[in-house]
Amino acid sequence: MNNEGVSLRAFDRTRIFRGFMLTPGAIVTLVLVLFALFLVVFLSVRVNDDSLLGAGVSLQNFVTIFTEPLYGLVVLRSLTIAGLVTLATVVAAYPVAYYLAFHAGPRRSLILFLVTLPFWTSYLLRVFAWKIVLAYNGVLNSVLMLTGLSAEPSTLFLNTPAAVVLTLAHAYAPFAILPIFVALETIPKSLMEAASDLGARPFTTFRRVILPNSMPGVLSAAVVVFVPTVGDYVTPAMIGGPTSTMIGSLVQAQFGKANDWPFGAALAVMVMLVILAVVLIVRQADRLFGSRT
Amino acid sequence: MATDALLRLDSVSKHFSGGIVGLNNINLSIAEGEFLSLLGPSGCGKTTTLRVIAGFEAPTEGEIRLDGKDITPLRAFDRPVNTVFQDYALFPHMSVAENVGFGLSLRKIAASERRKRVAAALDMVGLADKINQRVQALSGGQRQRVALARAIICEPRVLLLDEPLSALDAHLREQMQVELKRLQRELGTTFVMVTHDQTEALSISDRIVVMNKAAIEQIASPSVLYDRPATAFVAGFIGTSNLLKVRLVSRDASVLRFAAGTLSLDVPSNGNTDLQPGDGATLGVRPEDILVSYERAEGSVGASVESVVFHGRSLRVHLLTEDKDSLTADIPRQAEPAAMATGEHIFVSLRPGASCPILPS
Amino acid sequence: MATDALLRLDSVSKHFSGGIVGLNNINLSIAEGEFLSLLGPSGCGKTTTLRVIAGFEAPTEGEIRLDGKDITPLRAFDRPVNTVFQDYALFPHMSVAENVGFGLSLRKIAASERRKRVAAALDMVGLADKINQRVQALSGGQRQRVALARAIICEPRVLLLDEPLSALDAHLREQMQVELKRLQRELGTTFVMVTHDQTEALSISDRIVVMNKAAIEQIASPSVLYDRPATAFVAGFIGTSNLLKVRLVSRDASVLRFAAGTLSLDVPSNGNTDLQPGDGATLGVRPEDILVSYERAEGSVGASVESVVFHGRSLRVHLLTEDKDSLTADIPRQAEPAAMATGEHIFVSLRPGASCPILPS
């Protein structure tokens, strides 16, 4: 009997704990996330009449998106640029995370700090700094001319997709480093020893044991970099020039200059679905390759 | 430098941070094709020894030679050595087959050949039907066998085994021992195995290294180790021996007569010792060499039964003699008194002809 | 419902995804204060049984009762049960002391009292000097002992031990067995221990459950299991028995005379059996019950020595009889022929008075 009372209390405690654990997430997701999601989906099937929520119900927005080649083109361009950014960011960040996880020793927290420090300055300011680097009379051109690699300054660095990739790869550095670092850190040392023992040189150990086991982190990093990049509009606008116009700018413009919220929402829904598809495909591919994500 | 040694550890020491001594001046040379076992209490440095040989730990001092060449600076992957890890260290992202085939795949062995050898290795460890399973879904013993297959398949010059059979039942274990021994003979591989199972060490090894407190106590063949342990520690560790403080009473050409209190012990001298009557010594008396009886006989001593433990073929009996010596005896179940019980009073004598190691006092 | 059972498993089955059967209709009742061992080959479901009792796996079917109450729906922390995990599962972010003290700290035990009990528990497992170490810096056997101390310290009603001594040498192991047994008696705790060591199971348990392929083969006390195994599997598993196909030749009041080819075997009948002369049966013959000699005697059979393995006190000899039966014999080293060698021809007979289990054919 007594026992029963005890376990009942424990049962309640579990319930309370679970309730407590669910509450913050539930409030945030069910109120904030669902509201935003609902609004964008709702708007996307409305007809623009310049009012807050549009009028009627129609799939016309989607018809427009799928019939005008421009949108496909811009989405493709966005995916390409975001893909490149993700690739560049993750590939560049991985060795740093690796170093942090396995080699940094007592310097680990210092380097972690150094890695995040630049991001305390405003993003806009950093973009400006990149402009100074890439500009006509900028650092890069000066270096090229000083080293004799080029005779006259190039205007080709700024306002190109390459500039966007560079700037974003810089901007998202900690977002790639930290998740990969967290994943690498959890790999038992004995796995690497086992691989080495079986004759795997460091690179093979890396490729066949460390990399697959860090894939959860790499994927997290990729998602955290890729997804917001696809929808970014500030960076392309500031440093990318017209050839870098991404889907985010179009969405943004529909909500601003063009004042067609329903169409903007439809574009947003479309992008979300495309990104979701990309992420799911990548995750599936990763499963096929046997990762344990 | 012994030229016939395949592997040599020269004055190898390993100090961990925090002042912990993992290995203290280990000297060891292992011949090609030898089956060497490391035996010793928990924490004595067995795993550390293997790790130093495999190349996972750099010795703080000393060097490791393979074929006479100093391999101390070589990395693990450059040493023709494979390891079965105490905690298995299976790759969680690979299937059983991928784990086992990993080493081969590094050696650019054709896929078909690889498949064949993986299947054969898994067959050997009795896991042919688990070939495509995830390693997480395996039981403890199954994991251990996968680890074994993974290391063996590479046919290294030296195979290091860290308690490779500890999770297996006696049956499977004996089977695996036979397999290991066969493999070792067939491939001519040198095996260095850590085990905590004395019988296993005695039955499978060419030589046994007994370690204690980061150092080597004795290196010898199983029978020498068993019959002539160099130290009381070894005697105690190998045979669950009773260590009896005795005095030499008399000696003739072939027999030494010792006494411990009223218990008299006749031990074949084997040309042994230069003990003189009256000298003290320590005698290692094995449990199976102790006879018990309900009747007093000459040279026997009375004792009370402290506890009786069923061991299957025998009963392990803990006794306290009238001289307050604690003794452990293994009594065959068929022998009399068949049903010994705690608290009974009996008489103890030494089995005639029992060869008891005489140890430095 | 047996009223005196502390713990009951009623028709418990566990199916894993992928159609793997972990447990198949297990019925088991364990009395208060009992020491029960689970014995069986690797992968037979021992760990799964413990996990079901501890509350980590919900049985697919069946229920678990404690004190007659159905605890199947209870979570692990609500069960007065503690576990020593096969892979230790020590908390990597805590020191040895913190690991061991974890359970107590949950029970709101004063810090001073806790420190005392932690020290005592570590003392018991021989790790008093490692109290403030990180668990990563421990050897395999040391970790296992920390896991043991961590589970024991809580004094649960039922203690589940999954191969708790597998990483320990015989010496320490026997010491720990004695400690476990003492603890169990003192605290009146019920122990359910998985082990792969037959001797350990026989020596420490009140009853032994032999499992095979997710099911129970036999539940019995050690001596009954040893002397009267219910199945050939149990006989083979427990005693490394030779399973001989025999025919009953004749019988009298006390002795059954069997024959396997030219080998004749006289077995005490123990009022056993209703076999009639001419009937076939399987006899479990233990290695230590096989006698070898260089001379033919009545009822013996010729055999050749296939291999000889040194086991310390005895030699394990694998034999092939003239009738092509494979036999394993344990020959005391003191017995003749003392130095048996592979390829020799000898004669085999059954030790008079040996009690051989007669198994259903």
Next chain:
Amino acid sequence: MSRRNIKTAGSGWLRWYVGLYLVFLYLPVALIPLFSFNDSVQAAFPLKGFTLAWYETLIGNETLIGALITSLSIGLAAAAIATLCGITIAYMDTQVRSSVARLISGIARLPILIPGVVVGISLLILVNLLGFGPSRLAIVLGHVLVCLPTTVIIMRGRFASIPRSIPEAAEDLGAGEMIVFRRVMLPLALPAIGSSFMLAFLTSFDEFIVAFFLAGTQPTLPLYIWSQLRFPKSLPTVMALGTAILVVSIIIAGCAELLRQRGLSRSMSSRA
């Protein structure tokens, strides 16, 4: 010391790489202090002359200090809430695995897909409906939404990589779910928690578009900087501001690091 030759062999090029990477990270950032002392509105080479004039304009600039405080408090609050949500959602998803928990975890990772404008507009509508309108609180909510996917993703990865037998062992010793969480899983997830918090804070501290829509009359630092950047002649002042933030964060983090190391060296003495 013990595993030196094993661990650091082959790390030579890696060290170089990390060095170069740091140069890459700091190259543009280092220009900010440089031009903040340059006596010219144009942020271009060659440098004109040294001046502290831009810093003088910072001092006593109440809007700026207000914006800084607003951003810091919003960043801390949003990062704390997002990390809390990330921890709880990921934990319930990977450990308790109820269908509700999984659903929430799935939804929580979606906002990363929603364009910032949409987040800004919908939350503006929402906070008006809720009655408190654009304000710091509104921005905090917006940033929680923006950071949530990141924190959930990171925390999920971490919790999933802890062997199941660890929480099982704790539970077995009598720890209820809360204690398993608090005493075992949480400490084991600490590095990930730090990472989550850091990333969430950085995101919030830098976020612009959502903040634009949700800001009432208290601008965040990015809003302030952005409005200043529309004035070409404010550029050096903004550079000075960026430099000041950099310096202060170095000092704060440096002190924290010193304290931490001192604490660590004490606990390290018994370590391997």
Next chain:
Amino acid sequence: ADKLTYFTWSGYELPDFHKAFDAAHPDSIDISVFGDDDDAFTKVKAGFRPDVAHPCYDKIARWNKEGLLQPIETARIKNWDSIFPVFRNLLDIQAGDGKVWMVPWDWGNTSILYRTDLVKDPEKSWNLLWDKQYAGRIATIDAVHDTPVVAALLAGVSPFDMTPEQLDKVADKLREQRPLVSAYTTDMTSVEQSLASGQLVAAMTWNASAVALKKQGVPVEFMKPKEGMLTWACGFVMLKDAKNIDLAYDFINSRLEAESGKALIENYGYGASTTSAFAAVPQDELENLQLPSDPETMLKSTVFTGPMKQNDDLAKMFEKVKAGG
């Protein structure tokens, strides 16, 4: 006490512009800023509710259509009569009955700012922004009422009212320009930096940029294209449910003080809407800033960016062209 909420272009919140208000109501204003008035409109449409906002004239129709505004009584605007008649009489601000939707405050010009050293003696025409030899070194303003208006002028189409066919012509003109443009932007900081560095040789800017660059000694000229500069005007509106009407009037009034306009002229080089402000600025300074003391005459040679009937269609088209469609 309640505070006035004022939503304005960043940079237009300076206390110098409403000293009188601050003196009368210390610490009674909360300011929120925006970067372009499209964003401002979006935020207000989504529910942000300031008392007074500061959009430009061409957006008034849009704000009105959404029902965001309430009329302002000119009778309560002390200096109403000192506002230049051109601005006072703007068509779209009339709310009838002595009421207006917007009180004009600032105005200025949009044209090509070019490097005199890098572009030698250009034809005085907007066509410079279509000149292939400067491909990649041209920037133009990213707003409907700027670049598309110019494109319309060059295509010979009225920017303020066009047929769909004419809109297509404008689109073609814009497409023609896109490959040459290095950036569509409203970020004058970047544009000025780029002009100064030589990355850009010519860009569409507001006149303040010309003033600033010249002051730094950069060799630039603010062109007077033969098709006409663009002239814009902005002003104050009162939101429908403004809570602080009295404060709002006081605020607008303070902004129409001469010294407020003077501060505007002297700080940014933009024109104030009041004659009194112009009177307060020395003549040579006005000349320096290329500000005519009478916008009336100036407007004869410039194009006033009033409401565009097809604003939304143009905007959508412009977005597509920029994206490459």
